[in-house]
Amino acid sequence: MITLDGVSKSYERGQPAIDNISLHIDEGEFVFVVGNSGSGKSTLIKLLLKELEPTSGIIKVNGQTLSKMKRRKIPKYRRGVGVVFQDFRLLKDRNVYENVAFAQRVIEKPGRVIRKRVPEVLTLVGLAEKYRSLPRELSGGEQQRVALARALVNRPDILLADEPTGNLDPKTSTEIMKLLEEINARGTTVLVVTHNREIVNAMKKRVIRLRKGVIVSDEEKGIYHED
Numbered sequence: 001m002i003t004l005d006g007v008s009k010s011y012e013r014g015q016p017a018i019d020n021i022s023l024h025i026d027e028g029e030f031v032f033v034v035g036n037s038g039s040g041k042s043t044l045i046k047l048l049l050k051e052l053e054p055t056s057g058i059i060k061v062n063g064q065t066l067s068k069m070k071r072r073k074i075p076k077y078r079r080g081v082g083v084v085f086q087d088f089r090l091l092k093d094r095n096v097y098e099n100v101a102f103a104q105r106v107i108e109k110p111g112r113v114i115r116k117r118v119p120e121v122l123t124l125v126g127l128a129e130k131y132r133s134l135p136r137e138l139s140g141g142e143q144q145r146v147a148l149a150r151a152l153v154n155r156p157d158i159l160l161a162d163e164p165t166g167n168l169d170p171k172t173s174t175e176i177m178k179l180l181e182e183i184n185a186r187g188t189t190v191l192v193v194t195h196n197r198e199i200v201n202a203m204k205k206r207v208i209r210l211r212k213g214v215i216v217s218d219e220e221k222g223i224y225h226e227d
């Protein structure tokens with residue numbers, strides 16, 4: 001599903017942000033990528049979304065080699081990967097329903113599909129009753145649920161989450177993680193970047209740890225070791 005082969009990424013100055021990483025993530029896996037600030041986690045997400053090009057190495061996602069992808073295919077590729085971020089990134093002046101429906105409108109889904117699919121996915125994240133609320137009327141956890149619904153509405157094979165609980169309290173963070181686990185159980189491959197130790201240790205999933213752009217451990221049912 002996701003394969004990196006000898007991937008490095010250097011910015012203009014300093015050490016490589018990603019330094020000769022090779023890894024494989026199978027279809028249906030749930031993986032945490034952990035590491036201190038500056039270890040390269042966000043760079044990895046950007047490489048997977050083809051927002052950045054690697055300095056060297058090969059990245060394959062869903063059978064496609066990203067470096068060979070035609071420019072005009074990139075938007076479609078990105079829409080096939082669900083993404084959520086720490087800061088939710090919702091449209092402030094649109095309600096919950098519209099925030100989610102928007103992801104379908106941009107790919108020109110017919111109205112009847114949108115009217116069916118949006119309530120379905122809002123039910124999945126537990127927000128069916130708040131479909132008319134604006135983002136500012138929601139708690140942080142609810143806003144992240146909307147972001148998740150938006151990421152899932154087009155049924156992506158892969159969900160990338162960059163520090164999805166970074167702005168949330170511990171209880172809400174656990175709820176969001178349980179939701180990610182459920183999404184994974186329904187077949188989506190999930191990759192979560194975080195430095196939330198408690199969450200990682202509670203979930204007992206595969207844990208890939210980065211330090212200065214290098215994989216220092218990769219464990220099934222892992223824990224987040226002290227650095």
Ligand SMILES: Nc1ncnc2c1ncn2[C@@H]1O[C@H](COP(=O)(O)OP(=O)(O)OP(=O)(O)O)[C@@H](O)[C@H]1O
Pocket residue numbers: 011012013016017035036037038039040041042043044195
């Ligand atoms: N646009 C950029 N230009 C130059 N250097 C960058 C750029 N983005 C990131 N870096 C550097 O690359 C390294 C890895 O950064 P990255 O953002 O991937 O780390 P991270 O693990 O996601 O950190 P955090 O947990 O703080 O988000 C850092 O040394 C950072 O300073």
